[in-house]
Amino acid sequence: MDTTPIDLGSIDVLQVLDEHANVDASRDPNYERGQLVKMHRGLVLTRSFDQRMLTMQRQGEMGTFAPNLGQEACQLGQVIPLTADDWYSPSYRSFGAQLWRGWSIERLYKLWAGYHEGFPPPPDVNDLPFSIVIGSHVLPAVGIAMGMNYRSEPNCVVVNFGDGASSQGAVAEALNYAAVNTAPVVFVCENNGWAISTPLSKQSATNNLAVRGAGFGIPSIRVDGNDILAMTMAVDEAARRARAGEGPTFIEAVTFRMSLHTTADDPTVYREQELVDPWEARCPIVRFEHYLQRNGHLSQTEIARVHEECDAEVIAARDRFRADAVARPREIFDHIYGELPPELEAQKQAYLDRLDQKGVE
Ligand SMILES: Cc1ncc(C[n+]2csc(CCOP(=O)(O)OP(=O)(O)O)c2C)c(N)n1
Ligand SMILES: [Mg+2]
Known part of the structure; x- marks a missing residue:
């Protein structure tokens, strides 16, 4: 298992599960069944929530919403290795990670429906509210990490931002400051190929965004963002380095935005379906389910039950939200x-x- 960050020039993609769910045995972290089952449930709950939110928005119950279809593994993998004492600074598309960190489904419904009770992070969850101002939250995340440095706390901060955000000046400043000051921060650049209607090729002259971290002297790695095992391993190693005083890591998680930018968007007017289709076969949930089945961790019937239970959970939370959310x-x-x-x-x-x-x- 080699998750060592690689120098500029030899940056490679870390993958444990390929598109056909074949495992690179030398890299398989061999997580325990309980952990694997929990990870699977987290992925499925994220997708159930995503689909329910889209329906609720179309029925007028949500103001807007930013789906994360196809990015579930990338999102969960970036927080699974965190402890409650570590910090997480999300973007607006990070609800899978928020659910894993302890945000309730009702709180997220309230947030997206515009109720102020939905915005603050739950007590005892070391998360920042998500940022909609692209890239702006990366600087305060480095600030929190510097606070850990000053207080000699053995913790880290994970901050998540998109390919589009990586072209913002604030992100460059954050990377440089963190590198020079050995800040315990894990930069997760979620490269989903699009910044609304702008494809990566129109806002970056390199399609390898990990070089942006390496260019500041930060150990950097590209990870298959649709591979939950690779994402979790890469972040685990980066968090370990950060907590040990070895400074920041830049992780480019390569994934794809399968759905709308937000519910205000219609991608059919700016991208061909042929660009999207190949990513169907790379579905992070189906891939992981093949792995779980092949390794005898979950049967087809058990997997189907998880899907049913997660759908029921988001519906039950919707009913509680409806009863509770009174406009003022x-x-x-x-x-x-x-x-x-x-x-x-x-x-x-x-x-x-x-x-x-x-x-x-
Ligand atoms: C500073 C700033 N400029 C522009 C916008 C409008 N805007 C909202 S989302 C977005 C695209 C962001 O793309 P990316 O960083 O790749 O994240 P993704 O939406 O793909 O997750 C833009 C330009 C904004 N919110 N903030
Ligand atoms: Mg993007």
Whole structure:
């Protein structure tokens, strides 16, 4: 099992399970059955949630939503090796990782439906709220890692950002600062091929984004992002290095955005289906299920049951969300400023008057 980060010039793709679920035995981490079953459940729950959210958005229950179809392994693998004392700084597409870290399904429903109760991370979960401002959250993640350095805490921070974000200046500054100061941070660049309608080829002259980490002197590695075992191993090794005071690692997770950028997007107007089709065969969940079956960890019947149970779990959470989520339109000015600036105070008054006129509570 060789997960040693590789120098610029020899950056390679780490893969344990190939597209046909054949295992590179020299790299198989041989996780225990209990861990493998938990990982599988996490993948399936992520997909069930994704599909339910899309339906709920189309039925008017969610404001918007950023699906992660096909990126489930990449997302879970980046947090599976973390402890509760490590920190995670997600992007808006990271709900699979959030579910694994301890966010409840109801909290995520509330978040995407616009209820402020859904936004704060749950108590005792060391996560930041996700960032929508592309790349901006990578700098504070390095800041948290520097805090660990100053306090000699043996922990690390994982921060996740996209291929598009990797072209932002803030990300370059974060990489450089972390490298120079040996910050215990794991940069996970989730290269899903697209930044909304912009393909990687239009925003990067190299299709190997791991060189962006290596260029700053950070040990960097490319990983098959649709291979849950490879992702988990790579992040585990990077987290171990970070906690041991050996500084940052840059992981380029190569995957593909199978679905919409967000529910406001229609990819059929800018990309051909032929580009998407080959990735169907690389489905991270099907691949892992073949592995589990071949190794006698789960039967076909047990796998089907996990899918049913996860679907039932997201439906039950939806029903609790519906019962609990009561719109309170009078609060919409209340959660940003401690003291409202005068122009917003005037807007608030006008808005409240209008609610009064319409008889809205
Ligand atoms: C600073 C900034 N610029 C532009 C946008 C608009 N925007 C939202 S998502 C996105 C694309 C991001 O692509 P990528 O980083 O590859 O992440 P992905 O959506 O593929 O997960 C852009 C340009 C933004 N949110 N923030
Ligand atoms: Mg992208």
